[in-house]
Amino acid sequence: MAVIVLRKTKTMLLALTHLLCILQCGFIAFAILDPIDFLALQSIRKALHDMPGSNYFSSWDFTSDPCNFAGIYCDSDKVIALNLGDPRAGSPGLTGRLDPAIGKLTSLAEFTIVPGRIIGSLPPSMSQLKKLRFLALSGNFISGGIPATLGLLRGLQTLDLSFNQLTGTIPWPIGSLPALSNVILCHNRLSGSVPHFSSQTLTRLDLKHNDLSGSLLPTSLPPSIQYLSLSSNRLGGPVDHLLTRLNRLNYLDLSMNRFTGTIPGRVFSFPITNLQLQRNSFSGPVQPVDHVTIPTVDLSYNMLSGQISPMLSTVQNLYLNNNRFIGQVPGSFVDRLLAASIQILYLQHNYLTGIEINPTAEIPLSSSLCLQYNCMVPPLQTPCPLKAGKQKARPTAQCSEWRG
Numbered sequence: 060m061a062v063i064v065l066r067k068t069k070t071m072l073l074a075l076t077h078l079l080c081i082l083q084c085g086f087i088a089f090a091i092l093d094p095i096d097f098l099a100l101q102s103i104r105k106a107l108h109d110m111p112g113s114n115y116f117s118s119w120d121f122t123s124d125p126c127n128f129a130g131i132y133c134d135s136d137k138v139i140a141l142n143l144g145d146p147r148a149g150s151p152g153l154t155g156r157l158d159p160a161i162g163k164l165t166s167l168a169e170f171t172i173v174p175g176r177i178i179g180s181l182p183p184s185m186s187q188l189k190k191l192r193f194l195a196l197s198g199n200f201i202s203g204g205i206p207a208t209l210g211l212l213r214g215l216q217t218l219d220l221s222f223n224q225l226t227g228t229i230p231w232p233i234g235s236l237p238a239l240s241n242v243i244l245c246h247n248r249l250s251g252s253v254p255h256f257s258s259q260t261l262t263r264l265d266l267k268h269n270d271l272s273g274s275l276l277p278t279s280l281p282p283s284i285q286y287l288s289l290s291s292n293r294l295g296g297p298v299d300h301l302l303t304r305l306n307r308l309n310y311l312d313l314s315m316n317r318f319t320g321t322i323p324g325r326v327f328s329f330p331i332t333n334l335q336l337q338r339n340s341f342s343g344p345v346q347p348v349d350h351v352t353i354p355t356v357d358l359s360y361n362m363l364s365g366q367i368s369p370m371l372s373t374v375q376n377l378y379l380n381n382n383r384f385i386g387q388v389p390g391s392f393v394d395r396l397l398a399a400s401i402q403i404l405y406l407q408h409n410y411l412t413g414i415e416i417n418p419t420a421e422i423p424l425s426s427s428l429c430l431q432y433n434c435m436v437p438p439l440q441t442p443c444p445l446k447a448g449k450q451k452a453r454p455t456a457q458c459s460e461w462r463g
Contacts, residue, residue, distance in 0.1 A: 092125050093136045095163050100125050100138070102160035107143065110151040110175055115144050137166035139190075144173030153177060157201075162187040174198025174222070181220075186211045195219035197243070205249075207232050219243040221265070229254050229266075244269070245288065253294070255279050267291050267312065277301045286310040290335065299323045314338055314357070322358070324348045327370070337361070337378065347371065358382065359405065367392075367411075376403040380429065380447070388414035388430075399423040407447045408432045410458060434458035 101121060109116050118129045126133035132140035141164065144153050152175020161170070162184025168191060177196070180203030185191075191212050201223040209215070210232020218233070221243045228251030229244065239258040245267045252273035253266065259281050267290040274296025280287070282304050290312045297320030298313065311326070312335040319340045326334065327347035337357040344365030345358065355376040364383040371377055372391035388406065393416045395401045402425060411433040418438045422428055429443035431451050 091136060092133065092138070096136070096138045096166075097121075097125060099160040099163035100128075100131070102158045103141075103143075106158040107153050107155035107177070110154050112151040113145055113153065115150075115153065132169075134166070138164050139166050140169040141167060142169070142171045144175060146173055151175065152199075157182055159184040161185060164188065165190070167191055169193040171195040172199060176200055178202065180204070181206055181209075183208055185209065188212060189214070191215055192238075193217045196223070198222045200224055202226065204228075205230055205233065205244075209233060210235060212236065214238055216260075217241040217243075220247070222246045225249055227251070229271075231255070242266075253279060253289075256281060259283055262286065264288070275301050277304060280305065282307060284308065288312040289316065291315045293317060295319060295340075297321075302326050311335065322363075327351045327353065327356070329353070333357075344368075345371070367406075372401070375401060377401065378403070378405045379409070380405040381408040384409040384411055385434075386412060390415055396422065396426055396428060399425050401426055403427045405429045405444075406433070407443060410434050410453070412458075414438065 104116065104119055115129060125131055130142040131138060144150060150173055152173050154176040156179035157177065159182040161182055165187060167188050170191060174197060177199035179201065181201060183206050186206060186208030189212065192214050193216060195217065197219050202225065204227035205220065205225060207230035210230060213236065215236050216238050217240060219241065225247040227249065229249055231254045234254030234256045237258055238260065240260045241263045242261065243263065243265045245265045247269055249269040249271060251271065253271055253275060261281050261283055263286040264280065264284055265286065265288045267288045269292055271292040271294055273294065275294065275298060277300035279301065284305055285307050287305065287308060287310065293316065295317035298318050299320050303323050303325055308329045309331050311329065311331055314335040315338045317340055319342065321343040322336060322341050322345060324346045325348065328349060331353055333355045334353050335357050338360040341361040341363055343363065345363055345368055347368055347370040350370050350373045353374060356371065356374045357378040359378040360381045362383055364385065366386045367379065367384050367389060369389040369391045372389060372395050388411060392401065392404060393414065396404060397420060407429045413435050414430065416438055422439065422441055428439065428441045429447055430437040431443055431447055432453055434453050436452050
């Protein structure tokens, strides 16, 4: 009888040992999320909601492992990436606010939100995300200022707060972040000056459609920049020395500002497809150093003067209208226009005195030429934009005064 009891006891001990091993192995294989991260995710969830048609939060059931939730990525027991909202194109997005608990996710390296209706301000607690490298909250209704404490995120590489309702200035500490490669703050209501950007890895700076003012120093931007868009602000002053330094540009849009001074000839040699300098106060002659291979060049609505350079005749779409150019239109423009190599040639509202083209010449249907309101009667009656007006030539008094 004692032998039987001993065998049963030994069997039970072996079973318990086996069960304990299973449980221990299970905990090793499936680490439990850090309690601080768990509570932070609960707070973030309570502050946000699916917009009608969105089911993003359907997987967020806190009775299960949050590391399996949509948009959450973990490393061991910490959240390292948080991508809120359905990333598919056309998703209705989320509504609500950003809870300050976001700052508790101290291992977070990536934080994104799809376009939606997130309101309120950026929590100052985001400055606690010391490991954050990628921050993209574009296309929402976030308001208030950009916290200067974001300048504490020394590893931040991408900052995209575009298409929101942000106000105030761009904090200068943002410009001092050493690892920045992309800064996209376009389509907000930011004011003040453009800070000095010191990151030597900065390749994209997009600040268009704000209310920025002031001038840019020659050293305001690093030569690493390849994409620069400052359109639709109130920026002014000369940019010739700045542009000469930015020799890696492949996109440039400075349109609709108050920039002054000359346009350096080197700009026309940049490997870009669209040079947009229109609606500023650039002045002086335009002198490219070689034939321009940029397909579209828009220098309209400035105060540029002098003769039109033949080097511009290789541009497919050229807008020189509403300036102060004088003299004859170079013959190379006529040749390329009749060969259909030029698609748009807008020269209206200048002080040009002639163009050598046969009145019987036929402009290709694929090309558009406008010459009206110059110091000549256009030899050809070609369609012009409606905003060019109906007057064919400038008043003689204006032309005499300009020549004088």
